Structures are given as structure tokens and as C-alpha cells.
Amino acid sequence: MKRNKEFANRLHALVPKFAYVPQEDRFLMNPGSLKYRFNVIGVGVNGQEHIQVTMLEGRCTIHGVYDPNPSSVEAARHLKAQFTSEPLMAYETLEAACNDPAVDGLIICTPNFTHLDVLKAAVQSGKHILLEKPMATNLRDAYEIWQMAQNYSRVLQIGLQYRYKPIYVEAIHEARERKSLGEIKTITILEHREPFLDKVKQWNKFSKYSGGTLVEKCCHYFDLFNLFAGSRPLNVYASGSQAVNFKSFEYGGEKSDILDNAFVIVEYANGIRANFNLCMFSPMVYEELVLCGDEGRLKASEGFNGQAHSQWGSYLEVICTPEKTSRVTTPSYPEAIENTGHNGATYYEHLRWIEAMDGQPTTAATPEEGFWSVVVGVAAEESVKRGEKVLVRELLEANGLGDLT
Numbered sequence: 576m577k578r579n580k581e582f583a584n585r586l587h588a589l590v591p592k593f594a595y596v597p598q599e600d601r602f603l604m605n606p607g608s609l610k611y612r613f614n615v616i617g618v619g620v621n622g623q624e625h626i627q628v629t630m631l632e633g634r635c636t637i638h639g640v641y642d643p644n645p646s647s648v649e650a651a652r653h654l655k656a657q658f659t660s661e662p663l664m665a666y667e668t669l670e671a672a673c674n675d676p677a678v679d680g681l682i683i684c685t686p687n688f689t690h691l692d693v694l695k696a697a698v699q700s701g702k703h704i705l706l707e708k709p710m711a712t713n714l715r716d717a718y719e720i721w722q723m724a725q726n727y728s729r730v731l732q733i734g735l736q737y738r739y740k741p742i743y744v745e746a747i748h749e750a751r752e753r754k755s756l757g758e759i760k761t762i763t764i765l766e767h768r769e770p771f772l773d774k775v776k777q778w779n780k781f782s783k784y785s786g787g788t789l790v791e792k793c794c795h796y797f798d799l800f801n802l803f804a805g806s807r808p809l810n811v812y813a814s815g816s817q818a819v820n821f822k823s824f825e826y827g828g829e830k831s832d833i834l835d836n837a838f839v840i841v842e843y844a845n846g847i848r849a850n851f852n853l854c855m856f857s858p859m860v861y862e863e864l865v866l867c868g869d870e871g872r873l874k875a876s877e878g879f880n881g882q883a884h885s886q887w888g889s890y891l892e893v894i895c896t897p898e899k900t901s902r903v904t905t906p907s908y909p910e911a912i913e914n915t916g917h918n919g920a921t922y923y924e925h926l927r928w929i930e931a932m933d934g935q936p937t938t939a940a941t942p943e944e945g946f947w948s949v950v951v952g953v954a955a956e957e958s959v960k961r962g963e964k965v966l967v968r969e970l971l972e973a974n975g976l977g978d979l980t
């Protein structure tokens with residue numbers, strides 16, 4: 576059966592009460608023939624999210640995984656089995672997972688400090704690649720990845736998918752396409768959340784493995800800063816500390832050294848100023864964006880606090896000067912998609928990845944954009960250590976990268 580542009584809801588195919596409809600009778604619920612097969616390298620919490628969105632989306636499948644931790648592989652096996660009876664391939668080596676001719680794309684979700692080495696093996700395959708954020712823990716590795724990508728003939732996308740959260744999709748549209756706010760002058764992002772979760776070998780408690788909190792987690796927000804500013808960061812001033820979390824945490828005889836709160840100010844070449852406020856000892860998961868332009872102000876937020884009396888939905892308001900309309904909206908995706916994690920952003924990142932494989936233009940994060948998100952994060956970590964403003968040009972030169980600004 577051929578499906579053109581009819582309204583189709585692939586998600587219905589996964590609703591148990593429709594399981595009785597034989598495959599040959601599926602039309603609206605038929606995702607079409609299988610497009611691509613992917614292998615996932617590293618199947619902890621994030622790798623599993625990629626498995627879930629791939630299977631939910633339905634046009635592609637997860638062929639296999641490589642992960643040295645048996646319980647991660649077991650979790651991946653269990654997850655795939657919820658969608659299909661086809662067994663999950665578990666590879667013995669990274670090279671075997673990368674080079675299986677049955678597979679079209681590789682999704683790399685290993686800890687941050689392993690990204691460069693894993694990617695070096697992955698590019699030998701010539702397959703499409705989705706590399707998780709932050710692309711690296713330091714500037715030299717991030718730059719090397721960017722340069723590798725420039726000579727790579729297949730898609731190499733970076734997992735900075737927050738730009739596909741509903742509030743940011745709409746904010747980007749208002750600010751950059753619709754230009755509702757006039758010229759943007761200031762950007763504020765706030766993230767208040769719980770501490771970092773447990774990880775396999777607890778790599779995220781140590782800056783040398785994660786790049787530090789402002790690289791590991793906050794590269795998402797610095798990617799958004801860079802997008803909204805549409806300019807290069809000139810300098811970064813940050814103040815932060817490890818005030819509450821993991822102060823007594825030790826692993827393998829080493830003490831945790833990650834920030835749990837910070838204020839970061841970024842000045843851009845075009846005069847736009849951005850500031851970021853992080854607190855990771857809040858009993859909630861909450862993000863807020865405020866953009867101020869010369870013709871209006873946008874405020875958006877999303878999150879949950881786990882308290883029954885006060886659930887927060889996604890919210891976005893645009894308040895304009897009187898000659899324009901103002902509005903309040905509640906941006907969202909279907910519940911089944913939002914529930915896959917990150918308010919559905921990973922699902923939409925996959926759609927963009929598939930489109931890019933099909934040769935279509937994409938809005939997904941490029942290795943160059945991934946690099947600049949790491950630049951702001953590394954500069955912020957450095958500024959906290961030094962207690963002074965860090966000039967991006969000097970930081971790049973000190974890392975042997977010349978003036979890229």
C-alpha cells in the first residue's frame with residue numbers, strides 16, 4: 576500500500592488495543608518499509624532513550640548495541656523487545672559494532688571523555704553518525720572532531736537536541752524567523768534541577784571525565800545562547816561552586832570535583848549579552864528562557880516539581896510593544912513522544928537525522944555548533960577557576976587553535 580501525505584499516526588501502531596490489526600491491513604498505522612538500521616554504542620540512560628525514540632518513530636530500527644556493561648546491554652534488549660520480536664545484536668567489540676554491513680547509522684552515547692576515541696573508530700565505517708553532546712571534554716578534542724567532520728562524507732550530527740524542546744522550537748521561531756521581539760539584546764536561561772544522577776562508573780561526578788558541569792550539562796544552554804545570539808562569544812565570566820552535591824562523594828579513591836551552582840555571563844561580538852543561572856540542588860526540574868528585544872520580551876518555561884499541587888506545563892509568552900500582537904501559548908508534542916524524554920526533543924532530533932541522511936537540509940546541531948557550545952562551557956569552567964573574565968580568543972590561542980572568533 577502506498578501512503579502519500581494522508582494524515583498518519585504511527586504512534587497508534589504501538590497502542591496495544593490495535594495490535595490485532597494484521598500487518599497487511601495497516602495503512603495509516605503503517606510506517607512504510609524499513610528505512611535504516613542503527614547500532615547504538617553505549618546504552619546507558621541516553622542510549623536507551625535513542626533506542627526508544629527510534630522504535631517509537633517506526634521507520635528505522637535498532638539493529639544492535641555495543642557496551643562493556645552487561646546490565647546496560649540487558650536493559651537495551653528488554654527495551655527493544657517491547658517494540659519488536661526481532662532480537663537485538665550484542666557485539667563483542669566496538670569495531671564489530673561500527674562495521675556491520677547490515678547497519679546504516681551509529682549512535683554514540685558513551686561517556687564524554689570517550690567520544691573522540693569512539694568516533695575515530697566510527698568514522699572508519701563511513702556510516703552516518705549521531706554523536707552525543709558534549710562532543711568532547713576539552714577544546715582540542717572538540718576542534719579535532721569538528722575538523723574530522725569537515726572531511727566526512729556522511730551525516731555527522733551532534734546530540735544538542737534541546738533546540739527541539741517545544742518551548743525552544745517556538746522561541747527560535749518567534750525570535751529568529753518571526754522577529755516578534757525586534758532586535759534581541761539580552762538572553763537569560765535558568766536551570767534549577769536535581770543533582771546529577773548515578774551513572775555507570777560515575778563518570779559525571781568528575782570534571783576530567785565529563786568536562787565539568789558547565790561543559791557536560793550546560794553545553795545545551797550555550798548552544799541555545801549561540802543560536803539566539805547568532806554571533807560568536809567574545810568573553811565569558813562565571814562564578815560557581817560545589818556548595819551541596821557530592822561533597823563527600825568518592826569513587827575509586829577520588830573526590831568528586833563538579834560544580835553544582837553557577838552564574839555565567841557571555842558577551843557576544845554583536846553586542847548581545849547572555850546570562851545563565853544554574854542550581855543543581857533544587858527539588859525540581861525547571862528551565863526558563865527570557866529574551867529581551869527592542870520590540871518585545873519572550874518568556875518560556877518548562878518543568879516539573881514532583882508535587883501534586885503544582886504541576887508545570889510548558890509555557891511561552893510573547894509580550895510586544897503595542898503596535899504588534901502579544902500572545903501566550905503552551906507548546907507541546909503528543910504525550911507519547913514527550914514521555915520518551917527531554918519533552919520529545921530527542922524524537923525530533925531523530926527526524927532531523929533521518930532527513931539529513933535522505934539528503935534534505937537540516938536544522939540539527941553541526942559539529943561546528945557543537946564546538947562553539949563546548950567553547951563557552953570550557954571558558955566558563957576556566958573563569959570559575961581563575962575568578963576572572965576569560966577572553967575566548969586568548970583561550971583558543973592558549974589551546975593552539977588560533978583566532979577562530
Ligand SMILES: NC(=O)c1ccc[n+]([C@@H]2O[C@H](COP(=O)([O-])OP(=O)(O)OC[C@H]3O[C@@H](n4cnc5c(N)ncnc54)[C@H](O)[C@@H]3O)[C@@H](O)[C@H]2O)c1
Pocket residue numbers: 616617618619620621622641642643644647669684685686687689693707708709734735736773774775776791917
Ligand atoms: N542529549 C542529552 O540530552 C543527553 C542526556 C543524557 C546523556 N547525554 C550524553 O550521553 C552520553 C552517555 O550518558 P548517559 O547518561 O547515558 O551515561 P550512562 O553512564 O548512563 O551510560 C553510558 C554507557 O556507556 C557505556 N560505555 C562506557 N564506555 C564505553 C565505551 N568505550 N564503549 C561503549 N560503551 C561504553 C557504559 O557501560 C554505560 O552503559 C554522555 O555523553 C552524556 O553527556 C546526553
